[in-house]
Amino acid sequence: MNNAGAKKKSASSRQERRVAASALFTSPITDKQRRELQRLADLPDSQIDFSDAPEQHPRVSDIEVGRFYRPIKQLVSLRVDAVVLAWFRGRGKKYQTYMNEVLRREMQDTCGGDERPASAFLTSRFFRVTKFPGIFSSCFQ
Structure with missing residues (x-):
């Protein structure tokens, strides 16, 4: 006979206490x-x-600004x-x-090497126009 509403005779065991890593x-x-x-702690400097x-960490003035800068990427169909x-x-x-590196080099060569941050580009007149006559004539200005 099938007793669908009956409790199971087995139950799960109590979990063990976690051990810290x-x-x-x-x-x-x-x-030893x-x-x-203790001997090392007692040693004079x-x-x-x-x-x-x-080597000692570089001075603040020696730190390379923008070393870990990663430009914003945008997915496009091309x-x-x-x-x-x-x-x-x-x-x-x-x-x-x-492909991106080739396009970036062309952009920098055309604009005289001046590369502005992506936020400046995205708010520029160049980005907002729909037709691009003289595409790099203003170089994002």
């Missing part, structure tokens, strides 16, 4: 390690050997000649990145 990957230090750490230490596309695809997997 630090407890799994760290072990208590030994007495503790003595070594003049006796510390810095020969294997990494019609290009089949031979042009085949040539770019023949350059390797990142052919779209290469």
